Amino acid sequence: MVIKTAVTAEQVWAALEEIPDPEIPVISLVDLGVIRDVAVDGAQVRIEFTPTFLGCPALEVMKRALQVKVTELGADPDVAVIQDDSWSTDRITAAGREKLREAGFAPPAPRAAGATTLVQLQSKAFRCPYCGSTETKLENIFGPTPCRSIRWCESCRQPFEQFKTI
Amino acid sequence: MSARAQLLLSVADDELILGWRDSEWTGIAPTLEEDVAFSSIAQNEIGHARALYELAAVELGTDADALAFDRAPEEYRCAPLVELHLLEWAHTIARRYLYEEADRVRIEALMRSDDAELAGLAAKIDREETYHRLHAEMWAARLRDEPRFRDAVEELWPYAVGMLEPELRPELARRVGKPSNSLLQAHERGEHTPELQELWNEMTEVRRSVPGAQW
16 A cells, blocks of 8 residues: 655645646746646645646646646645636746746737737737847737747747737 | 537537538648648637537546547537538638637527536637637638628528527627528538538547547
8 A cells, every 4th residue: 555645735836836838848837827726635635727728739748747746746636627717828927928938939918908809919019039029910820739829020030929818 | 318418519519520620621721821720720629529528428427539439420419510521712711700600609608607617618618719710700801702702601601500599590690790581591400411421430430440449
């Protein structure tokens, strides 16, 4: 019989900080905001995980990584997948947004104004992560993964990936 | 089967079968950007189908893969609109436009459901669908005056009507700018086109080749 170890919520959060996003490894799952809650009862750890996009192929990888990390702490994981709208790109932390920008991904615009419109997407409010220019235009609403769009920077003349706001 | 499970399977089957049809453009769309767009839209729609199947599976004591692939073609609850094999751009865009309009009416109704799980999932799907609607809106604006596109919308309209329950149909007609008497003819859910059998043969072929295998 395997003896499980009692852990604290702080230990669990610190361990989860180490899990990189499977597709954009510069950012952790904690910075991505997909961990809604960690509840600890002795050696039992319940994690509420909120998927980003429902069609994202990385969801199973993320869920498994959470289970493995808790198991490595010696505790017993229970990862609940919460399929409602509680995750939005506003849940990405300030540190996470900065890491995205440094890696060449323009972070998402805030949701404050409600659902995105075509006029917003075609406006020049989006900043190039390489040169900082707002002289950018929409190339494609869709990109290499469900969470990204493709834009073109007129100033440094190169394409870049823009996180969609959801 | 409960009314709830029937509803979940209807929406899930629409999303799965349309996702499959959209994915048929991967590699052969008229521009590279549309190749990316259709592939991504297909991936999202199939992701929505999976989440809806998972909800239904809890109630039906099965799993999402079994619901997606192990039923006989006549057991699918998808609307005829999504079954049509439309490898022609004007019809494909007309279907995307009409599907998104009808789907939006339906999702907004589901978001008001007193079933918290269903309403929560509908709200999540709604956020992702925003981008599909923008894509459809962009194309519909571009092709609005093209006779081929207008004819395709006319031809597919009775199919779009058939996606919705009768009480939601007047709202769809209002949004698409159709008179209410145009709702009288509908290709109803429950009828299947011959195209579904062909699609099913291909979609389930690998899974049927080794029943019960863990992939």
